[in-house]
Amino acid sequence: MKTVLRLLATASAVAFASSAAMAAGELNIYNWGNYTSPEMIKKFEEKFDVKVNLDGYDSNEAMLAKVKAGDTGYDIVVPGDYMVKVMIGEGLLEEVKPNTMENFKNVDPKWVDVWWDPGRNYSVPYQWGTTSFTVDTAVYDGDIDTLALLFDPPEVLQGRINMLNDMNDVINAGLRYLGYGRCNGNQDELREVLALLSKAKPHWRTMDYAVIEKLTSKDVDISQSWNGAAMRARAQRPTLKYAYPKEGFTGWMDNVAVLKGAPNLENAKLFINFMMEPENAGLTSNFARYANGILGSDKFMEPEMLSAPEIVMPAGAPEPDFVTPCPQEVVDLYNKIWTQLKQ
Amino acid sequence: MSDREAQTALAAAIAQNRRNERLTRAWLLAPALTLILAISILPLAITVVYSFLTPGTYGGVTWEFSTDSYVQFLFQRDIFDDSLVFNSAYVSIFLRSIGLALGATLGALILGFPTAYFIATKPREQRNIWLFLITLPFWTNLLIRTYAMLLIIRDEGLINIMLMKAGIISSPLTILYTDTAVFIGLIYSFLPFMVLPIYASLEKLDFSLVEAGYDLYANRLKVLFHVIVPLAKPGIVAGCILVFIPGLGAYITPELLGGGKKLMIGNMIAMQFGASRNWPFGSAAALILMALVILVLLANALAARKGASRNG
Incomplete structure (x- = not known):
C-alpha cells in the first residue's frame, strides 16, 4: 500500500512539473469540429514555438454552455456572429483590441463595422458563408432558386429531402418562404409558419446536420446546407447545385475571439494577429471551403475556390441575410413550434 | 474478584x-x-x-x-x-419512446430466449465459445456499431443491394430513417443484455424436470410454457428490465437511424441544454424519466414478491 501511495505521489509530482513546464508555450483552441486547418496550426506552432491543443464543438449553444460552466482552460473560441454579441454581453470575451494589431489592415473593411462587434474590439473574421440548400440537378431539372423545393416539393423530391436539425435555420427558411420577418413574435404569422412546416414535414426524409454524408450516400437528393459543405459534397456528387433562393437565405460569419481569463493570453493575442495574415486565412479557407474576409488571401487559395459557384454568388441573387439574436420571448415561441413539429 | x-x-x-x-x-x-x-x-x-x-x-x-x-x-x-391548456407534445414524445422501448424489449425477448436456450443446451465446453460470440460486439463502441447498422440497411446498403441483385425487389426498401430502423438498432444493441440473464437461469435448469414433463404426456409447447419458461422467469424479467431501461433513454440509436425527424426522450432532454436554453425543464424531464423507470422497477419488485409468496 505504501509503495503504491509513494508511486502515485511521484507520478502526480512529475505530471504537475511537466504541465508547469509546458504551460509557457501552449495555446488551447476550442473551435467547431472539422473546421481547423492542420497546416495552419502547424505553421503557428513552428513560428512561435507554441504547442496548440485543439478541441471541437458542434453548435454555438454547446460551446456557450461549456464556457458558461467556467474553468474550461480554453484560450480561443470561434463563435458565430450572433454568439459573439451574446458572449460580449455576458462578459465572456476578453477585449483584446484586434483593431490595434499589426495585421488589422488586412481585414476587409466591409467586415469591420459589423453589428456583432462594431469596430472589432473583441474578434476577427474566421470564415463566412451562407446557409441555403443544394439539389441534385440530375434528379430535378427545374428552377432551383426557390424555397418551394423544401416546403412544397415537386413529386420527384418528395421524401428525398434533408433539413438541418436546427430550429433557427428551419424556422427562418419558413418565414422567408411566407415573406415574413426574422425574429418574429407575431403570433398569427408564426401560426402560419407552423402549419407550413407541419404540412411539409412528411416530405422530409431526415433532419440532420450531417449534410455531406446524407448527400454523398444518396440518402437524399436535396438538403439544406452551408455553402462550404455543399462544395465538399459536390466533389463527390458532381450534379449537385447550390441554390440562391429568391426568397432569401442566411448569411453568417464565424469569428476568432479570446475568452476572458484565458490562461495563455499572450499566445492568444499572437494567434488573433496570425489569423489576419492573408496566407493563414487562405490555408483555413482551403481546408474548410468557405470565404474568409481577409484581403489578399485569394492569392493563397486554391484556384477552384475562387470560381466555385458556392462561393461566388451569381449576379441578381439576394443579399445574404445576417440574422440577429432573437429576444427570449421569440426563442420561447420558436421552441414551442419546434417541439410541436417534432413531437 | x-x-x-x-x-x-x-x-x-x-x-x-x-x-x-x-x-x-x-x-x-x-x-x-x-x-x-x-x-x-x-x-x-x-x-x-x-x-x-x-x-x-x-x-x-x-x-x-x-x-x-x-x-x-x-x-x-x-x-x-x-x-393554460393541456399540451400533449411532451407526453406523446414520452409515449413514443416507451412504445419503442417496449417493442425493442419484446423483439429482443423473441430473439434472445431461443438463443439462450440453444447455448444452455450445448455441451458445457462449447458454451463458453457461444457466450464469447454473444459478448463480442461489446468490444466495439456503440456509436460505431450503430453506424455499421446504418450502412447495412440504407437504400444503397448491403441488404437492398443483395435483394436487388437477387431479383427479389426492383427498387430499394426504405428501412433507414423509419421507426423500423430504430427498432432494429435497439434490438441489435441490447440483445446481449437479454441473452445473458436468460442463459444464467437456463443453465441452472434441471433438465430431468423437462423429461418428467414428457413422461407425464405434455407436448413440447406445454413443456415450454409450463416447465421451462416458469423456471427461467427470473432471467426473463431481468433481461426485459435490462433492455427496456436503456432503450427508454437511448440517444444515439434514434438520432442516427431515426433521421432526427421525431424527438425521443433522450434527444428532447439534450435539446433543452442546447438550442432551447432551458436547463430547468431539461432537469425536470430527466427526473420524470427517472420516476418512470423507478415505477417500472417497483411494479416488478411487487410482482416478484407476490409470486414468491404464492409459490412459498
Missing part, C-alpha cells in the same frame, strides 16, 4: 470492543460512502434543485424558485394565446 465484578468487566470490554469495531467499520466505509455521495447523490441533488429554478437567458439558471418546468410538461401557457 467476585463473579459479578468479572461479569461487569467482561460486559464492558465487549461493549468497548463493539464500539471500536463500529468505529473501524465507519472509517472503512467512509471512502465508499463519500464516493457514492459525490458521484451519485450530489449530481442528482443538483438536478432536483435546478428543476425548480428559472431558466437563465442564455442557458444556465436564475436562482428564483419556480414549478414552471413541471407545469410545462403537461400544460402550456400558450403556443400562441396566454391560456
